[in-house]
Amino acid sequence: MKFETFVALRYLFALRKQSFISVISLFAVCGVALGVGALIVVIGVMNGFSTDLRDKILGVNAHVLVTSIRGGITDYERLAREAAEVPGVTGVTPFVYSEVMLSSRNGVKGVVLRGIDPESSKTVLSLSRDMVNGSILDLDNEEGKPGIIIGSELAKRLGLARGSEVNLLSPSGRSGAAGFTPKVRRFRVAGVFRTGMYEYDSSLGYVTIPAARKLLGFKGDIVSGLEISVNDVYNVDQISKNLRDRIGTFTVYVRNWQEMNANLFAALELEKSAMFIILAMIVLVGSFSIVTTLVMLVMQKTKDIAIFMSLGADESRIRRIFMLQGTFIGLVGTVAGYMIGIPVSLLLKKYQFIKLPSNVYPVDYLPVRLEALDLTVIGLAAFLLCFLATIYPARRAAALNPSDALRYE
Structure with missing residues (x-):
């Protein structure tokens, strides 16, 4: 085990002896955990809502519509045969x-x-x-x-x-x-x-x-x-372009589900981004607690830092000790957040015990959909915030003058 890792873990497990600092550390872990857990649940609900709404819209409506500006199509059987031959088309009615x-x-x-x-x-x-x-x-x-x-x-x-x-x-x-x-x-x-x-x-x-x-x-x-239905709803733009090239005329035009519902899904995506930013503030609060913990620890371990420097530890090693300690606190909080958010999301998904009024919302239950990309982004964002919170206290610790520190001990 490296010197920096050993000292960081030693200080971390010794926090229980300093009750005040340990309480602040606990608040830091809880803040990060609650932020990560809330992010997982809310983003899962937003994903589920968007996906469920899309599936319901695309269940009642087709992926692609072919209509006429004249109000009707007479040679629809020929158009249906030509449309069915376009790659990616799975059904025409x-x-x-x-x-x-x-x-x-x-x-x-x-x-x-x-x-x-x-x-x-x-x-x-x-x-x-x-x-x-x-x-x-x-x-x-x-x-x-x-x-x-x-x-x-x-x-x-x-x-x-x-x-x-x-x-x-x-x-x-x-x-x-x-x-x-x-x-x-x-x-x-x-x-x-x-x-x-x-x-x-x-x-x-x-x-x-x-x-x-x-x-x-x-x-x-x-x-x-x-x-018309297609095999890939996210590649519908390209398939629509192929349909326009094949059957599109000045009287017949082609529209896909993304074009017809662009405003709705853009609003849902904007809501998801806004909720991510708002709930990330909870993680930010937890990271501020990490700053407080490390600053107080640096003040308490001034003598230890001076001794390490006298024995040959350079500034980069001292800096890494406190950065590793703050990172460990953030890691524990992030893992705890996953242990809170994922089970809650799975329970909501399985039992659907939160019902919504169907005459107000487009769905009558709270849908949840967990995606690996979102879980990864949430974890990385929380970990990054916690890591950034360690920079200032670590730099303060590395900037101590050993002779001044020992003189006043």
Whole structure:
């Protein structure tokens, strides 16, 4: 063991004899540990919130949308075949989009209506995995009246269940002598889905594309656009560029999920950075306690420092003794912070005992996601702050004059 390490550890374990300094050291360790633990939990929650929100958005919406400035696409089958041949594309499905009024005996609610193809939508949307009652294949199996799949919050609000009948009022209608008459068609609830996002679960409904065309008064074989899924959501910019080169025209344009939700995820990233800076202040407070501990220790060990210098220890060795001691305190605090933050995060993730109001937040529980990069950055940042806190006391110790120190002892 090196001389500097031996002396630093000896001083560290001897702190229990100096009660006042040992208390300050304990506060330093606790400050660093609480800061690191809080950072791990909060950054884990921010990661979980961002990832969960992204997954829910990309489950209901596609990774890439192909739409037309003319309001509809007629040759969508050709475009779908060409899009499926682009590297990175895993699924393509047509859709029809509109807003209608849904009415039942228990009330009326505005609904975003989406016409889908039950077969091809399985490769693009998460609807089949989000079903809590029924199946998307039941949209085609309903006899007599066409089927509709609605969100769980919408079903709860209007008292609907599988088999219930509802009316859909389309904005397209006819003008007559009595004025404008909206088109009304009766549907049977074929299933209920739940995504966990109140916005979707309370205002979204799915029907088949032919049923949507008939309700909305579309003439001919036309859809609102194509929904496309990709194998790498973070490489969606390059895949979108390839799609634009392949199928993009002056009437058909391509947008991806990052472009459509740029402001939302930029705000989440900004919040994560702000929380990291704010909570790092707790670690900074702990590092100030390390400065106090080392300064008081230097004042108490003046004679020892003078003797070491008289025996031949140079300034760099004296400096390393106190830097190592402060670093050990920071290391213990950082490890203790990991031992606090990681178990708390795992408990939050497993048991989800903190519930959120679903009508206020986009998720109804507190999601947690721990990433190795974030854990590494948190540990390195805490360790760096503790190391920087040792520089001033160590330099003060190395600057002592041995003769002056021994003269006043």
